[in-house]
Amino acid sequence: MEKRVSEAVIRRLPRYYRYLKMLQGMGVERISSKSLGEIMETTASQIRQDFNCFGGFGQQGYGYHVGELKNRIAEIIGLNKGYQIIVVGAGNIGQALAGYRAFLQEGYEITALFDNDPHVVGGSVGDIPVLPMDDLERFIQRNRVDIAILTVPEQHAKAAAQLLCDAGIRAIWNFAPVDITLENLVCENVQLTDGLMALTYKLNAANGQ
Amino acid sequence: MEKRVSEAVIRRLPRYYRYLKMLQGMGVERISSKSLGEIMETTASQIRQDFNCFGGFGQQGYGYHVGELKNRIAEIIGLNKGYQIIVVGAGNIGQALAGYRAFLQEGYEITALFDNDPHVVGGSVGDIPVLPMDDLERFIQRNRVDIAILTVPEQHAKAAAQLLCDAGIRAIWNFAPVDITLENLVCENVQLTDGLMALTYKLNAANGQ
DNA sequence: CATGGTATGTTAATAAAATAACGACAATGC
């Protein structure tokens, strides 16, 4: 039934979800691929093509039912299952992500942070405890952990990722400035600095010509 | 001379820079597109094709000189010029980014944060002052500001972006969960939650089949 | 100083993604 889903489509799914949620919040009940395309600044064709990867759930002559479409996409992404997350590395970024409310809303729960620094270990971020790295493996074995957020310094990132993978973690959201790829692991490499540099290039390209 | 540079190439440039910097740090002086491709897990063809957008700077029979290539790419991205950055929104993420060391290393300097919350205004993050939003426009007029990092809550993001644009800012790095597009402005929309959801989809796809 | 091997820049081929076109079917208005 389902065709192979390309990387490009996967990256667009959360965006569809975001806009549909907004439309639903505004009380919009039905929408056509044409109008949605205008709002999202993309083509109606692409929207229909994308949804068709999963079997298409609109109605001819009517369009899409916003609430239903939103729920279907949530289901496709895998929201509504709920996920338990740990943060490895309780520095600036790690703490900020641990305190980020938006995740909670979508069913992601952060259960613990891990760090080596005795200044932060034993404390907490909000009401999430900061535990020592030595406890990491045991924690994973005794608690459900679906996703690990990796925010350790560059030089420790690869080793930490290996440790997590060995302990049975199957998904890492990596904020360290190294690319991580391991067997039996899905990894999203964020590369903040790369994003800033891409912006810089565009800024100069826009001014330059 | 320069061909049109595609989005895909722009996004790869910082990654080339990152690997070349690492290689230089390891003392590697020369490298072929083949070896670089193996290290970066891409094809030699793509590397040569990418560099060729900017005129190609290798030597036949020899390869690329690591240091020189790194410098050329830095120049293409526009590093080495130095950039002054402000952070609008001094919440979790804003403060974390303001304290992030990696940017400094590449010539980015954060000069001020802005917020409305009286609990943070008047204070500082590291040695960067947190100023009231009311001062934002005046600050931009009297100081050089190349890039604004936008980390305000969702409901204020569009208005804040418009304000920044009107005040003359030409580049925004947006962390709010709304897509921002404005005339005469380059904008990098980070969408953290989208990234987490993409990871979630892949996690389920990997387990599911 | 010639000669062979190497690795480039570039052009050609392939693959993938985005867009457009179209036939079918439901909803709406007359």
Added chain:
DNA sequence: GCATTGTCGTTATTTTATTAACATACCATG
């Protein structure tokens, strides 16, 4: 009811991106 309009799912076309092929030039070696 019946025609007409709207909008989907799907197939075809176009565009873009990636990979492969190749001819040329340069380094290294004897």
